[in-house]
Amino acid sequence: MARGAPPSPPPPEPGRDLLTPEQRLDWLRLIRTENVGPRTFRVLINQYGGAAAALEALPSLARRGGRLVPPRMPSKAEAEAEMAGLARIGARLVALGEADYPATLRALDDAPPLLAVRGRTQLLRLPKVAMVGARNASAAGRSFAARLARDLGAAGWVVVSGLARGIDAAAHEASLDQGTIGVFAGGLTRPYPPENLTLIEAVAERGVLVSEMPLAWEPRARDFPRRNRLVSGLALGVVVVEAAERSGSLITARLAGEQGREVFAVPGSPLDPRAGGTNRLLKQGATLVTEVADVTSVLAPMIGREPDGGHDLAAPAQPTPPPAPGDDVRARILELLSPVPTAIDELIRLSGASAAEVQIVLLELELAGRLDRPGTGRVALR
Template sequence: MAAKRTTGTKGQNTASPQKAGPGKGELLSPEQRLDWLRLIRTENVGPRTFRTLINQFGGAAAALEALPTLARRGGRLLPPQTPTRAEAEAEMAALARGKARLVALGEQDYPFALRNLDDAPPLLAVRGRGEVLRGPMVGIVGARNASAAGRTFAQKIARELGADGWVVVSGLARGIDAAAHEASLETGTVGVFAGGLARPYPPENMKLIESVADKGAIVSEMPLTWEPRARDFPRRNRLVSGMALGVVVVEAAERSGSLITARLAAEQGREVFAVPGSPLDPRAGGTNRLLKQGATLVTDAADIIEVLAPLLGRPPESRLEAEQPPADHGPEPAEPAADARARIIELLGPAPTAIDDLVRLSGCAVAEVQIVLLELDLAGRLDRPGPALVALR
């Protein structure tokens, strides 16, 4: 094994100083944090739309003011539902009572590998030790009905990775996830929720979840009391892979959710590792297929460290522009002309279209295209199926 590594990357403070007084390691003032929370909890505003709104309007407060007008231009009669200031304050107070807090994109405790994702959550609810979130991470995932050999191997590589200075991130599920968390409690582990922090899942892992929160950290992008649904787990999986420099799949059947995590990892530019298994064991079907598709074969933690160690010390920059003081805000983006809006909408359909193609084919400025897409998005008429891709509902 390599010598124990202490390399970590601190968040870069790219925002201008705020008069309202952000705390140490924070980019946002308390007022701005409330505005960010209200904006990301607004109907039809996901991480990609949030980032576009912030970059277009210079800050969450200005974006919130623009929402009704944008939605009306997009064809919606009523403005999107937005939490009141009191509701946002109540969510933050409830988080504090549960010994949790909100960490904003780009702040010191925001996982550095997650920052450059197109759909990185602007806010993460975090309970636990912030320093764990600053370390380099490896995802370990696999079957819920894992074999004894699979669990033993997951524990072995988790311990070895921890001894080398890596933090293990996983989804707190039964089987491989639980084994990886248990083995890395003393060296650093992060658990990602599909629902809100007040809705731990699965219930039988409550003791493990509390241990992870106490010795490591648990995180969620969802509202505090959000009940996890089936469609929330792939969303959770993208955070597991997004926080990590690489993802290790220990056991996975052909139709396993762990393969979704592996696919997302590949799409995010992460390294994908797989542990080979017997062709007679259906729990190895997915991992063996990953190996055929080019995943790196793993027989011990050294295989992982050899690939990932050269990637350390290269923190990606956030795609979200920093909040600026109100005095620095430029004028609100102008409304596109009616003919420009019509050309842009005519080019859209149910098939995903690249935003660059919309700009080129419409002959409109980038800012005009972005405004029209925001209008459609807030009106509930737009899908964003991938980075820089849009489709009309």
């Protein structure tokens, strides 16, 4: 076994279903509802005990938050159509807490409640390393990325990347035989970039494709940073091979640091602008990489100690819907909010309201499109 190698891959096994078919449809409808993101989804489930009750409560919550028209909510037929579309391409939805849902990803505060997956889903349960870098990568950068990806695969690690040109593509191609995970910015029927379609189909057959977006979602610019948080969140560490000073790969590295992941960087010539970002990461404390052992020796001790956050969310957490806060409570909370991110704990302390009352008011504002959740435990007015 290679130095730093993780245990042998487990054989495929049936996923552990935590949801009934009806619950899965309700989860899908709730996460596809306008203004409902992963954090809001979790709060709604915890407050109302399940997706069905949360869906029922949404119109009145949004109305109390100041919205005249209810948020767009998919019908049951639309959710069934998305499920059928997934089945047609050999994909399915994996719910937070099920056997194939990656433990590292589950620990994130903004973990997707549902992942659309296509391919060898057992790879999602193996130790993973993310590799990212420049789209306009040099020949040397692509060659090193391919060599490192092959060596990681030989050591038993699954390589995660974003299916982009350059370093991403080189890493995926080199790790097809051992196992690779490609993360979509859009839906699974909207491969991007189009010129990587052959590679994407190869990953679907020999690795696994992952997306949190609706099946036919066309990726937009703001969807790529969202995708990047999944690339880093799936892995124990992120290796940046080439990145300019304003590269999207540096966003992935920053997210990795915020998520408590290890950040690695490959040094480059100071004369090559594609090495500016990686060299800066090294100055900031990233681990220098010139061979596979630089990565595996750091990450191997972490195997089996992935942070275990999140909840299965399948069982009701609260049997009855919480009452609506009074107007005086709502006014006190609104007065404390501003465009500057504020800790929810501070809102509870300063308003004198209960945690449940604060959460309900925040839900009302968010569903009305008036609130953002920029980070763990923080909120801000739009």
